[in-house]
Amino acid sequence: MRFNTKTIHAGQEIEETSGAVMPPIFQTSTYAQKAPNVHQGYDYARVGNPTRTALEKMIAGLEGADECACFSSGVAAMDALMKMLRPGDHVVTTNDLYGGSYRLFTKVFEPYGIDFTFIDMTDLKAAEEAITENTRLMWIETPTNPLLRIVDIEALVNIAKPNDILTVVDNTFASPYLQRPIEMGADAVMHSATKYLGGHSDVIHGAVASSNKEIMENLRFQVKTGGAVPGPMDCYLVLRGIKTLSVRVQRSVDNAKKIADFLYSHPKVDSVNYPGLESHPQHQIAKKQMDDFGAMLSFTLKDDSIEAANSFMSSTHYFTLAESLGGVESLISHPASMTHGSIPRDVREKAGLKDSLIRISVGIEDADDLINDLDGAF
Numbered sequence: 001m002r003f004n005t006k007t008i009h010a011g012q013e014i015e016e017t018s019g020a021v022m023p024p025i026f027q028t029s030t031y032a033q034k035a036p037n038v039h040q041g042y043d044y045a046r047v048g049n050p051t052r053t054a055l056e057k058m059i060a061g062l063e064g065a066d067e068c069a070c071f072s073s074g075v076a077a078m079d080a081l082m083k084m085l086r087p088g089d090h091v092v093t094t095n096d097l098y099g100g101s102y103r104l105f106t107k108v109f110e111p112y113g114i115d116f117t118f119i120d121m122t123d124l125k126a127a128e129e130a131i132t133e134n135t136r137l138m139w140i141e142t143p144t145n146p147l148l149r150i151v152d153i154e155a156l157v158n159i160a161k162p163n164d165i166l167t168v169v170d171n172t173f174a175s176p177y178l179q180r181p182i183e184m185g186a187d188a189v190m191h192s193a194t195k196y197l198g199g200h201s202d203v204i205h206g207a208v209a210s211s212n213k214e215i216m217e218n219l220r221f222q223v224k225t226g227g228a229v230p231g232p233m234d235c236y237l238v239l240r241g242i243k244t245l246s247v248r249v250q251r252s253v254d255n256a257k258k259i260a261d262f263l264y265s266h267p268k269v270d271s272v273n274y275p276g277l278e279s280h281p282q283h284q285i286a287k288k289q290m291d292d293f294g295a296m297l298s299f300t301l302k303d304d305s306i307e308a309a310n311s312f313m314s315s316t317h318y319f320t321l322a323e324s325l326g327g328v329e330s331l332i333s334h335p336a337s338m339t340h341g342s343i344p345r346d347v348r349e350k351a352g353l354k355d356s357l358i359r360i361s362v363g364i365e366d367a368d369d370l371i372n373d374l375d376g377a378f
Ligand SMILES: *Cc1c(COP(=O)(O)O)cnc(C)c1O
Pocket: 073, 074, 075, 076, 098, 100, 101, 141, 145, 170, 172, 173, 191, 192, 193, 194, 195, 204, 205, 206
């Protein structure tokens, strides 16, 4: 099955009792048993729900994984994954990380005795040097947020594997339509399905897909034990969103390319971070590992101040000032004060995240309207 066909059919079956083409929303907390522990595969809805199962099979199919486990949010999925680790274990990750991931690592797991080293993962030598005898996991995010750097997944897998280190890729920014890390050797893929998979800014949801038995057993245990599970309605919404993933993301990418070109040649813009630009430092790696360059971009202003960024952002009409990304509508945000507000200023600036940096998530509107909107805001 090719990818676009998968977004409609992967793991999907016609519902037996009614012939429903879409899986029903099984709004139930428990399931009747014929005798103790004799049932149709479901005993209690924290552990499993048929609507959730349909979505898990779909996401596993999209990522080319054997299995998937769904959670009530992206960070809940990360939280469950990280609980595989034990005090003393060490994690290597990127210094250009989603703010919520940074908070989870440093404020929750560090106090429990798990060590993290934050590096520039585009620097493979730095990745090699960061490994210690306790390193168990490499947490990769690419494209990175909000600087849109591209990390070479295959190269990092090649460093991790011989050292028995698991590699997990946060694939939220690319979506499986553009990038499938498991095909590149990664052990697991994590999604904030709140973003491109859901695609309509109407649901919070997370998922991990993997073919690694140890990871999946741990996640099933966490689903049952930690209980950060999504409701059936939320699973239905994500599954519905996935049906149009290909067409939505492709339109957004086409728009993003035009917007990147427009910004690149604008006199008030200092720099544009978009992997599709030939000037992007990892343009070739993006070409190698992504099917196209994504619909996220960020840029800085010649007037590098929070005030200039704020004034720009309050002047757009179609770009709504909001956190999040990956929906059909275009969004604009200011990482330094919003998504990355929990990262101390010196850490933030060291990672290259400037005061005037503006991030946009390009939606599926008409490109000309979006460009006119940005033009007017300058
Ligand atoms: C949004 C996001 C998360 C967290 O997901 P939630 O669904 O908001 O919990 C993790 N990683 C990335 C890259 C994200 O954009």
